[in-house]
Amino acid sequence: MSEYIEHDIGGVSVGMVEKKYFTFAEPPNPMILESSACLGPITIAYETLGTLNKEKSNVILILHALSGDSHVAGYYSEADPKPGWWDIMVGPGKGIDTEKYFVICSNIIGSCMGSTGPSSINPASGNPYGFDFPVVTIGDMVKAQKALLDHLGINKILSVIGGSIGGMQVLEWVVRYPDMVVSAIPLATTTRHSALAIAFNEVARQAIMADPNWNKGKYYGSSKPNLGLALARMVGHVTYLSDEAMRRKFGRRLQNKSDFSFNFDADFQVESYLRYQGQKFVERFDANSFLYITKAADYFDLRRQHGNGSEAEAFAKAQARFLVISFTSDWLYPTYQSRAMVKAMKKNNLDVSFCEIEAEWGHDAFLLPNQRLSALIRGFLGRNFDELN
Amino acid sequence: MSEYIEHDIGGVSVGMVEKKYFTFAEPPNPMILESSACLGPITIAYETLGTLNKEKSNVILILHALSGDSHVAGYYSEADPKPGWWDIMVGPGKGIDTEKYFVICSNIIGSCMGSTGPSSINPASGNPYGFDFPVVTIGDMVKAQKALLDHLGINKILSVIGGSIGGMQVLEWVVRYPDMVVSAIPLATTTRHSALAIAFNEVARQAIMADPNWNKGKYYGSSKPNLGLALARMVGHVTYLSDEAMRRKFGRRLQNKSDFSFNFDADFQVESYLRYQGQKFVERFDANSFLYITKAADYFDLRRQHGNGSEAEAFAKAQARFLVISFTSDWLYPTYQSRAMVKAMKKNNLDVSFCEIEAEWGHDAFLLPNQRLSALIRGFLGRNFDELN
Numbered sequence: 001m002s003e004y005i006e007h008d009i010g011g012v013s014v015g016m017v018e019k020k021y022f023t024f025a026e027p028p029n030p031m032i033l034e035s036s037a038c039l040g041p042i043t044i045a046y047e048t049l050g051t052l053n054k055e056k057s058n059v060i061l062i063l064h065a066l067s068g069d070s071h072v073a074g075y076y077s078e079a080d081p082k083p084g085w086w087d088i089m090v091g092p093g094k095g096i097d098t099e100k101y102f103v104i105c106s107n108i109i110g111s112c113m114g115s116t117g118p119s120s121i122n123p124a125s126g127n128p129y130g131f132d133f134p135v136v137t138i139g140d141m142v143k144a145q146k147a148l149l150d151h152l153g154i155n156k157i158l159s160v161i162g163g164s165i166g167g168m169q170v171l172e173w174v175v176r177y178p179d180m181v182v183s184a185i186p187l188a189t190t191t192r193h194s195a196l197a198i199a200f201n202e203v204a205r206q207a208i209m210a211d212p213n214w215n216k217g218k219y220y221g222s223s224k225p226n227l228g229l230a231l232a233r234m235v236g237h238v239t240y241l242s243d244e245a246m247r248r249k250f251g252r253r254l255q256n257k258s259d260f261s262f263n264f265d266a267d268f269q270v271e272s273y274l275r276y277q278g279q280k281f282v283e284r285f286d287a288n289s290f291l292y293i294t295k296a297a298d299y300f301d302l303r304r305q306h307g308n309g310s311e312a313e314a315f316a317k318a319q320a321r322f323l324v325i326s327f328t329s330d331w332l333y334p335t336y337q338s339r340a341m342v343k344a345m346k347k348n349n350l351d352v353s354f355c356e357i358e359a360e361w362g363h364d365a366f367l368l369p370n371q372r373l374s375a376l377i378r379g380f381l382g383r384n385f386d387e388l389n
Numbered sequence: 390m391s392e393y394i395e396h397d398i399g400g401v402s403v404g405m406v407e408k409k410y411f412t413f414a415e416p417p418n419p420m421i422l423e424s425s426a427c428l429g430p431i432t433i434a435y436e437t438l439g440t441l442n443k444e445k446s447n448v449i450l451i452l453h454a455l456s457g458d459s460h461v462a463g464y465y466s467e468a469d470p471k472p473g474w475w476d477i478m479v480g481p482g483k484g485i486d487t488e489k490y491f492v493i494c495s496n497i498i499g500s501c502m503g504s505t506g507p508s509s510i511n512p513a514s515g516n517p518y519g520f521d522f523p524v525v526t527i528g529d530m531v532k533a534q535k536a537l538l539d540h541l542g543i544n545k546i547l548s549v550i551g552g553s554i555g556g557m558q559v560l561e562w563v564v565r566y567p568d569m570v571v572s573a574i575p576l577a578t579t580t581r582h583s584a585l586a587i588a589f590n591e592v593a594r595q596a597i598m599a600d601p602n603w604n605k606g607k608y609y610g611s612s613k614p615n616l617g618l619a620l621a622r623m624v625g626h627v628t629y630l631s632d633e634a635m636r637r638k639f640g641r642r643l644q645n646k647s648d649f650s651f652n653f654d655a656d657f658q659v660e661s662y663l664r665y666q667g668q669k670f671v672e673r674f675d676a677n678s679f680l681y682i683t684k685a686a687d688y689f690d691l692r693r694q695h696g697n698g699s700e701a702e703a704f705a706k707a708q709a710r711f712l713v714i715s716f717t718s719d720w721l722y723p724t725y726q727s728r729a730m731v732k733a734m735k736k737n738n739l740d741v742s743f744c745e746i747e748a749e750w751g752h753d754a755f756l757l758p759n760q761r762l763s764a765l766i767r768g769f770l771g772r773n774f775d776e777l778n
Contacts (some may be wrong), residue, residue: 035651135651195635195659196627202660203623205653206667210616212601227599234592235624238585243723246584252690260688262424262524264594264680268687270584271591278595291653298657299649301641334632 013083014049014091014098017074019114021045024147027123031143037134041123044148045070045107045114049090050098052154057388059154060096060381061145062086062105063162063169066236066293067285069113072105073098088369095374096381101158106148108141108169110293112286115144119220119286130288131217138165138300142172146180155180158388159381160320163187163366164333165293168300171341174318175306183321183384185377188366190333191302191311191341197332200239201294204232208287217288229287230278237277242329242362246270311344321351323380325373327365328358353380402472403438403480403487406463408503410434413536416512420532426523430512433537434459434496434503438479439487441543446777448543449485449770450534451475451494452551452558455625455682456674458502461494462487477758484763485770490547495537497530497558499682501675504533508609508675519677520606527554527689531561535569544569547777548770549709552576552755553722554682557689560730563707564695572710572773574766577755579722580691580700580730586721589628590683593621597676606677618676619667626666631718631751635659700733710740712769714762716754717747742769 023043025031030040047070052059062072064085073090075083089095090103107115110133118133125132149157157180162170167189174184193201211228213219241249250270254260257267266272307314322345326338335356342354357372359365366373412432414420419429436459441447451461453474462479464472478484479492496504499522507522514521538546546569551559556578563573582590600617602608630638639659643649646656655661696703711734715727724745731743746761748754755762 035649037651131653135649135653192641194632195639195641195657196630196632198641198657199627199630199635199659199663202655202657202663203620203627206623206664207596207599207620209653210596210620211599231592231596231599231620234595238588238592241585241588243583243585243720246588250584252581252584252587252693260424260524262426264520264524264598264684266591268584268587268591270588274588274591275595295653304641331632 012092013087014074017047017049017071017076017084019045019047019070019076021114022148022151024151031140033134033140034137035135039109039116039134039136042109042116042144042147043114043120044109044116044144046148047071047084047105049073049103050101052102055389056154056156057158058101058385059157060101060103061149061157061160061173062090062096062103063145063160063166064105064108065162065164065166066290066297067281068166069111070105070107072103086367089374089377095377096161097378100385101381104149104152106145108293109144110136110141110289110296112289117286118217118288118292128220130220133288133292135295136292137296138168138172139176139305141296142169142176145169145173146177149180157181158385159183159185161185161187161377162189164189164363165297168297171302172300174320175302175314178317178319181320182388183323183380185323185325185380186341187325188327188330188333188363190337191314191344192300192304193298194337197239198298200235200332201298204235205291205294207231207235208291211287214287219287224282225287226282229282229285229290232287232290233281234274234278237274239332240362240364242331242360244329244360245362248360311340312347315345315348315350318345318348318350321384322353323376324352324354325366325376326356327361327363328356329360330363330365332363401481402476403463406436406438406460406465406473408434408436408459408465410503411537411540413540420529420536422523422529423526424524428498428505428523428525431498431505431533431536432503432509433498433505433533435537436460436473436494438462438492439490441491444778445543445545446547447490447774448546449490449492450538450546450549450562451479451485451492452534452549452555453494453497454551454553454555455679455686456670457555458500459494459496461492475756478763478766484766485550486767489774490770493538493541495534497682498533499525499530499678499685501678506675507606507677507681517609519609522677522681524684525681526685527557527561528565528694530685531558531565534558534562535566538569546570547774548572548574550574550576550766551578553578553752554686557686560691561689563709564691564703567706567708570709571777572712572769574712574714574769575730576714577716577719577722577752579726580703580733581689581693582687583726586628587687589624589721590687593624594680594683596620596624597680600676603676608676613671614676615671618671618674618679621676621679622670623663623667626663628721629751629753631720631749633718633749634751637749700729701736704734704737704739707734707737707739710773711742712765713741713743714755714765715745716750716752717745718749719752719754721752
């Protein structure tokens with residue numbers, strides 16, 4: 001999500017990668033969702049990097065956040081201007097070393113990045129699903145990823161890794177398929193959204209649904225709810241940054257001006273930044289997907305779904321070793337939430353390492369270059385790989 | 390701003406009050422605004438409570454926040470269901486005792502609560518100003534209030550008091566008219582908005598301006614941009630509360646349901662609360678006023694306007710005694726901003742008391758019943774009154 005910092009990524013990229021597709025849950029055998037609704041056929045877009053070893057013991061599953069996709073690292077072509085979203089972390093010699101590990105990154109259902117979502121064609125009508133798409137949960141997303149892993153013939157995951165909503169998928173993986181997951185790295189995430197996080201998502205959703213172009217989700221082929229989606233993204237960007245990050249990055253600096261405009265132009269750099277982020281986002285993301293994925297994140301509640309209301313009980317089935325990471329300036333999923341998660345894991349005698357990383361960039365910190373983060377992940381993966389092999 | 394907590398206000402209300410109007414800056418002598426634009430005639434709505442003493446030494450000027458008005462306490466009629474917005478603080482025997490003090494509460498220009506603002510008739514066109522209304526600043530608001538005080542024959546203010554944007558007006562008063570102000574109580578406020586505060590305001594403004602009904606500010610007499618204004622208010626409400634306040638008030642509690650709806654209804658109480666607040670707000674507030682007042686708050690920068698960039702220099706002319714109050718859970722104007730203000734005041738050898746009040750209700754805490762707050766204000770006013778008299 002952090003397109004906003006143009007950083008020298010350094011190091012070597014993994015090179016060329018290819019987006020692949022796997023389709024399953026073909027009628028008459030659709031997937032039964034948590035809501036009891038049926039969905040199928042389901043396509044999942046995914047990418048792989050590195051080579052699966054003979055023992056199939058070097059699999060890393062990376063799961064993306066709200067607006068991410070399967071394109072975790074590398075380039076699609078020589079002409080591709082930008083690498084995947086976590087190229088700083090994934091590649092030869094990097095924190096997640098593609099010379100050693102076989103990396104799979106799966107897009108989530110509900111998204112608009114190649115997997116089945118509200119913009120996909122509904123076989124029942126021949127038109128895009130729109131708001132006829134069923135509400136999917138983090139559990140449903142993970143269930144679909146499990147089908148992908150089965151398809152790839154993989155039954156052991158050395159480590160499942162993800163930040164934010166990707167981290168929720170990590171937590172869902174470890175409790176839903178405990179036998180498969182050797183280790184897990186939930187980053188900048190939570191076992192359940194706070195009221196504050198739900199509030200921000202709700203404001204963003206209302207912004208989309210208030211746009212007349214949204215038209216109850218039926219806008220494919222006509223004008224899109226770009227103003228609403230841009231607003232939703234602006235709300236999101238405020239939550240990804242922190243008070244401190246904003247002060248350092250923008251302060252009260254004016255945009256190309258020595259004085260106030262005394263009109264409603266973007267006087268301050270922070271205003272112009274938010275408008276730009278909003279406008280850029282509508283070019284690449286679908287408004288309905290934004291609605292569905294944020295709803296899935298709000299619904300996610302590990303203790304409700306797996307623990308009868310108890311955070312400790314939620315992790316009762318988990319077997320994985322954990323590296324839990326939070327960031328000091330993340331106010332969307334503050335460290336106290338990671339600490340509660342770690343406590344619950346420990347109550348189940350799980351092997352847990354926890355690290356709160358000093359970072360000034362807010363929630364998005366997990367996507368930014370950070371030597372300490374790379375070193376932590378590299379070390380944790382190496383230890384788990386050695387013990388498994 | 391805190392309609393959300395139905396509290397037993399206790400004590401005795403001030404009784405019946407009346408909204409009054411003062412009009413000045415009649416053409417050809419309009420008021421010259423900070424932007425150099427001219428505005429006039431200007432009407433200010435105000436209310437008074439208590440009795441001005443012979444010495445005119447018991448004047449308290451109360452200044453309201455974004456969506457407030459001149460109706461600070463008491464009722465307009467026997468049938469009036471609710472008293473003014475700070476009735477818990479202002480009345481006989483209350484923190485600001487109307488049996489002792491003469492209280493004036495002035496509405497701000499730019500507002501829609503009786504004073505001249507974008508919804509007022511533009512004499513040049515005979516139609517509402519709309520977006521032809523000039524951008525006004527906190528300085529302009531205070532300059533207009535000064536005209537009101539002159540009109541009332543008052544040249545000494547025992548104390549000027551206000552929270553949030555009302556607190557900005559307090560700070561502007563003490564540096565703009567230092568000879569007039571004996572003491573000042575800026576509550577839950579800042580000498581300038583952080584990038585975060587500007588960001589929230591900008592998202593709220595964009596929400597209004599994205600509503601097709603907004604129509605570049607020309608909507609009077611036709612459909613109003615209610616969806617946009619409701620969204621803006623929702624953004625505001627997220628900032629008025631705190632993470633902790635939201636957790637206590639809403640947590641993840643569901644709205645009238647035992648399970649998720651698996652659609653886009655308001656599943657969580659916090660969603661339903663925000664939608665309700667948004668819908669209620671549009672009945673009483675004007676979207677253009679929201680734009681103008683938030684812009685004024687974003688522009689407000691005491692050190693830029695009065696201190697050549699230095700916070701200490703900004704207070705160089707001030708003579709008032711100060712009681713500065715912040716609230717622990719206020720993340721819109723966090724305590725560190727009040728501390729910086731206090732430090733700057735002390736550098737000028739001003740008489741300053743500072744208190745950070747433990748409160749879990751976020752920015753809105755200054756509007757809620759708080760024994761400590763009432764006692765602090767009562768004591769501070771009493772001491773200043775005794776020394777003046």
